[in-house]
Amino acid sequence: MNENGLSLTSVRERFLALQTRIVREFERLDGAARFAGEDLSTDGGGLSRPRVLENGKHIEKAAAHFTHSVGRALPPAASERRPELAGHPFQAVAVSCIVHARNPYVPAAHMNLRFFLVEAEPPAWHFGGGFDLTPFYAFEEDVVHWHRNARAVCAAHGPWYDELKANCDAYFFLPHRGEPRGVGGIFFDDWTRGGFEASLAFVDAVGAHFLSGYVPIFERRAGVAWGEREESFMLVRRGRYAEFNLAIDRGTRYGLQSGRRVESVLASLPPRVRWVYDYRPDPGSPEALLTEKFLPARNWLKPVDKSGD
Amino acid sequence: MNENGLSLTSVRERFLALQTRIVREFERLDGAARFAGEDLSTDGGGLSRPRVLENGKHIEKAAAHFTHSVGRALPPAASERRPELAGHPFQAVAVSCIVHARNPYVPAAHMNLRFFLVEAEPPAWHFGGGFDLTPFYAFEEDVVHWHRNARAVCAAHGPWYDELKANCDAYFFLPHRGEPRGVGGIFFDDWTRGGFEASLAFVDAVGAHFLSGYVPIFERRAGVAWGEREESFMLVRRGRYAEFNLAIDRGTRYGLQSGRRVESVLASLPPRVRWVYDYRPDPGSPEALLTEKFLPARNWLKPVDKSGD
Numbered sequence: 172m173n174e175n176g177l178s179l180t181s182v183r184e185r186f187l188a189l190q191t192r193i194v195r196e197f198e199r200l201d202g203a204a205r206f207a208g209e210d211l212s213t214d215g216g217g218l219s220r221p222r223v224l225e226n227g228k229h230i231e232k233a234a235a236h237f238t239h240s241v242g243r244a245l246p247p248a249a250s251e252r253r254p255e256l257a258g259h260p261f262q263a264v265a266v267s268c269i270v271h272a273r274n275p276y277v278p279a280a281h282m283n284l285r286f287f288l289v290e291a292e293p294p295a296w297h298f299g300g301g302f303d304l305t306p307f308y309a310f311e312e313d314v315v316h317w318h319r320n321a322r323a324v325c326a327a328h329g330p331w332y333d334e335l336k337a338n339c340d341a342y343f344f345l346p347h348r349g350e351p352r353g354v355g356g357i358f359f360d361d362w363t364r365g366g367f368e369a370s371l372a373f374v375d376a377v378g379a380h381f382l383s384g385y386v387p388i389f390e391r392r393a394g395v396a397w398g399e400r401e402e403s404f405m406l407v408r409r410g411r412y413a414e415f416n417l418a419i420d421r422g423t424r425y426g427l428q429s430g431r432r433v434e435s436v437l438a439s440l441p442p443r444v445r446w447v448y449d450y451r452p453d454p455g456s457p458e459a460l461l462t463e464k465f466l467p468a469r470n471w472l473k474p475v476d477k478s479g480d
Numbered sequence: 481m482n483e484n485g486l487s488l489t490s491v492r493e494r495f496l497a498l499q500t501r502i503v504r505e506f507e508r509l510d511g512a513a514r515f516a517g518e519d520l521s522t523d524g525g526g527l528s529r530p531r532v533l534e535n536g537k538h539i540e541k542a543a544a545h546f547t548h549s550v551g552r553a554l555p556p557a558a559s560e561r562r563p564e565l566a567g568h569p570f571q572a573v574a575v576s577c578i579v580h581a582r583n584p585y586v587p588a589a590h591m592n593l594r595f596f597l598v599e600a601e602p603p604a605w606h607f608g609g610g611f612d613l614t615p616f617y618a619f620e621e622d623v624v625h626w627h628r629n630a631r632a633v634c635a636a637h638g639p640w641y642d643e644l645k646a647n648c649d650a651y652f653f654l655p656h657r658g659e660p661r662g663v664g665g666i667f668f669d670d671w672t673r674g675g676f677e678a679s680l681a682f683v684d685a686v687g688a689h690f691l692s693g694y695v696p697i698f699e700r701r702a703g704v705a706w707g708e709r710e711e712s713f714m715l716v717r718r719g720r721y722a723e724f725n726l727a728i729d730r731g732t733r734y735g736l737q738s739g740r741r742v743e744s745v746l747a748s749l750p751p752r753v754r755w756v757y758d759y760r761p762d763p764g765s766p767e768a769l770l771t772e773k774f775l776p777a778r779n780w781l782k783p784v785d786k787s788g789d
Contacts (some may be wrong), residue, residue, distance in 0.1 A: 223757045232757070347535045347736040349744070410749070417726035418736060427656040428729060435654070440719070442756070446749040448532045448541070 177292055177367050179262055182286045183239055185371065186266040187220070189284070189378040190237040193268050194222055196211065197235070200389055201227035206235065215241030217262075221289055221435050225442065229277070229393050233270045234438035235410075239263070241344065245289055259291040268381065269439040275405035276395040278306035278313070278353070278388060281439070282381035283422070284374050298374045299360040301335065302381045303343050304388075305353030305412060307405045308457055309465040313388045314354045318471040321357045324380035328373040335359050345415055351466045352415050356384075406459050407450050409441035416440060457478040486676050488571055491631045492548055492593045494680065495575040496529070498593070498687040502577050503531055505691055508542070509698055510536035510688055515544065524550035526571075530744045535752065537588075538702050542579040543747035548572070554598055560707040568600040577690065578748040584714035585704040586723065587615035587622070587662070587697060590748070591685050591690035592731070605676070608669040610644065610767045612652050613697075614662030614721060616714045617766055617776040620698045623663045629693035630666045637674075637682040644668050654724055660775045661724050665693075713767050718750035718757050725749060731736040754781040 187302050194206045204227030211219040218239040224230055242261045250256040265285040272279070286299035318336070325332040339358035344351050357377070362370055416423045416439055426436035452458030503515045513536030520528040530545040533539055551570045559565040574594040579587070593609035613626050627645070634641035644666035652661040666686070671679055725748055727733045735745035761767030 225757060234757070252625075347742045406752075413722060413753070414726055414746070417723060418733070424727070430656075433656045437723070437755065438757055440755040440756060443715075444722070444753040444755075446746065446751055446753075448534060448543070448747055449743045 177288065177296060178290055181371060183262045184196075185282060185375045186264055186286075186378075187237055189375070190220065190222065190235055190266050191302065193235045193266075193381075193382065196386060197224060197230060197233050197262060197270065197333065200393070201230045203228040204230065204353050206233070213240060215238075215243070215363070217241040219435070221432075223235055223438055227273075229273055229389075231273045231364050232273050232442040233268070235266075236435055237266050237269045238412065238435070238440065239265075249407040250289070253295065254296055256289045256291050259289050261287070261289045263287050266378065267439075270385070270389075271409070271441050272389065272393065274393050274395060275307045275397050275401035276310075278304050278309070278385075278392075279409075280381070280385045282378065284378055286371075286374070297360070298362040298364070300362075300374055300377055301339055301356060301358035302384065303353055303356035303358070303379065303480075304385070305408075306465065307408050307461065308401065309354065309461060310392070313391070314465065315471050316387065317354065317356065317384050320380055320384035322472060324376050325357065326368070326392070327376065331359075332357070341413065345411060346420060347414075347418070348411065350411070350462065352412065353466055354465055354471070355468065387391065403445065404452070406443055406445035407447055408461070409444045410446045412441055413444050481493075485599065486605060488595070488597055489788055491573045491680060494535060494684045495573055495593060495595075495687075496546055497532065498684070499529065499544050499575050500691065501688075502544045502575075506533060506539060506542050506579065509695065509702070510539045510542075512537040513539065515542070522549060523679055524552070526550040528741070528744070530741075530747065532747055534578075536582075536785060538545045538582055538698075540580050540582045541751040542577070544575075544577045545744055545747065546575050546744060547744070548574075559598070560770050562604065565598045565604055568578050568598050570594050570596070570598045575687065576748075579694070579696065579698075580718070581702065582748050583702050583704060584616045584706050584710035585701040585724065587701075588718075588750070589613050589620070589690070591687065593687050595680075595683075605672070606669070607671040607679050609671075609686055610648055610665060610667035611686065611693065612662055612665035612667070613694070614717075615774065616717050616770065617710065618663065619701070622700070623774065624780050625696065626663065626665065626693050629689055630783060633682075633685050633689035634666065636685065637678070640668070640673075652724065654720060654728060656723075656727070657720065659720070659771065660777055661721065663780070664777065696731055712754065713761070715752055715754035716756055717770070718753045719755045721750055724752050729764075 173299040198205055204224050206222040206224045208220065208222040213219055217240045222235045223440060224233045240263045244258045245256055245261045247257040263285065267283040269281045270279060274476035282302040286298050287296060289295040325335060336355060339349060339355045342358050343353060343355065362372060507514055513533050515531040515533045517529065517531040522528055526549045533542045549572050553567045554565055554570045556566040571593065576592040578590045579588060591611040596605060598604040617674060631641040634644060645664060648664040649665035651667050652660060652664065673679060676736045732745060748769050
């Protein structure tokens with residue numbers, strides 16, 4: 172901890188611990204395959220720890236990456252709103268996770284946490300992150316559980332759920348299709364609320380709640396029987412996921428443009444995808460239910476339900 | 481033809497005739513499946529004729545689109561270099577074709593021709609277009625034929641092959657991978673050389689040479705035996721194609737942002753794609769040959785070879 176109460180070491184330790192927990196949890200859920208990856212030391216004391224599991228029994232592909240990058244001088248383009256920060260050393264720590272399951276009844280899930288520090292006087296810093304869920308064949312109880320869990324992690328730290336849920340709905344949206352990517356979750360950026368310690372505690376809790384949100388859904392649905400029809404629909408919907416990540420997502424676009432390791436940036440892409448020209452599910456079919464009922468952004472929780480879990 | 485020697489009707493007729501020829505030719509090549517699509521009249525006398533063939537015997541997906549769009553007032557963003565054109569009526573006519581074959585020994589191919597007219601006084605207009613080839617398992621004789629054919633269509637109209645080949649190499653490039661999309665071809669924009677009639681004649685010939693370039697390669701390779709290994713490699717390479725179209729290609733990005741019919745804009749996407757984390761072919765393997773020998777931009781034609789065909 173430095174004189175400003177900031178501790179990059181704390182962030183790094185928490186994010187690394189979260190990565191380890193995620194890796195263990197998904198290896199347990201899969202029951203067969205293991206994550207693989209190497210530890211890469213980078214310039215100035217940075218560390219990149221990509222971890223990918225492929226071709227598992229239940230998980231077709233999962234990525235759980237940790238990166239700590241150290242930069243000598245912040246480029247002007249990265250600090251347009253605060254030009255006085257340009258040229259200062261900076262550090263970024265991030266942990267992210269994406270899961271593409273085999274079973275079309277198991278949603279894809281995504282989580283990302285990040286900390287950014289500019290070593291100016293005084294230092295500038297913020298956190299960002301969140302998690303969101305992308306089902307194919309959705310179950311209302313799963314979506315309600317996902318959002319209750321999201322509300323719970325907010326409620327323990329501040330009355331932010333409605334705001335962060337709205338952020339998530341706005342961000343994970345495909346404008347060219349006028350369609351949300353999935354059923355949302357929470358999303359935040361430029362986060363400094365309550366100061367460093369409180370922000371880190373919140374972000375750390377968001378990471379833990381990614382697991383308490385997703386793991387029960389995974390366990391509940393991984394055994395549902397499915398066939399070619401469901402898989403085909405999942406592959407088409409994964410096409411939307413790839414469209415979002417490649418054409419829309421700011422993080423991916425920034426990663427590709429900034430010369431980051433391309434395989435880490437694109438590890439979130441689905442393992443298999445189909446594009447079917449002018450695909451439209453039959454009205455009233457289980458496939459149509461996704462776009463008709465689940466994707467349109469709405470409040471999944473009753474206002475009276477204050478239990479938060 | 482108007483008093484400036486321009487004839488939008490001529491462009492429209494030639495592009496529609498080319499689309500018809502492409503559709504017939506690929507239906508013949510496939511031998512089983514047919515193109516489907518509807519004719520959509522659009523505002524102000526425009527016409528959209530999307531045509532897609534899916535799940536053929538030899539062609540997994542092909543799209544051959546014609547569009548004529550009519551706009552009331554050119555947006556300022558579309559004419560930054562010539563602000564005096566903003567607000568004038570404009571028309572755009574385009575024909576495009578993309579083929580994704582089943583056999584990994586048959587390259588994917590892409591062609592696009594377009595005409596843009598701003599009805600100012602005097603009118604402003606230009607053509608653009610080109611064709612490029614994306615093999616998976618490449619054959620030197622095919623690539624040499626493709627480029628000889630490209631040089632031939634240029635040579636008959638002007639000494640432009642080297643320039644248009646270099647344009648193509650520069651445009652169809654994935655900066656995040658430091659890798660060309662394929663083995664190139666020709667690419668041009670803002671094309672007015674020799675005036676309207678000469679430009680239209682050149683562009684029309686480019687469309688015809690797309691077929692004389694691609695069809696013999698298709699016919700030569702569609703019968704080569706292939707298995708899971710080759711298909712798997714093709715699907716991984718198609719991932720690069722999807723990356724280019726969604727993250728890099730200006731036409732696709734403009735199409736998505738401008739609210740054009742999304743299924744037409746994205747009809748160029750491969751029907752099936754795989755993303756394998758950190759995929760690297762074994763050095764010296766047939767798969768490695770693509771990136772080692774064929775993709776790096778180079779001159780495929782001997783300077784002494786002036787035959788042009």
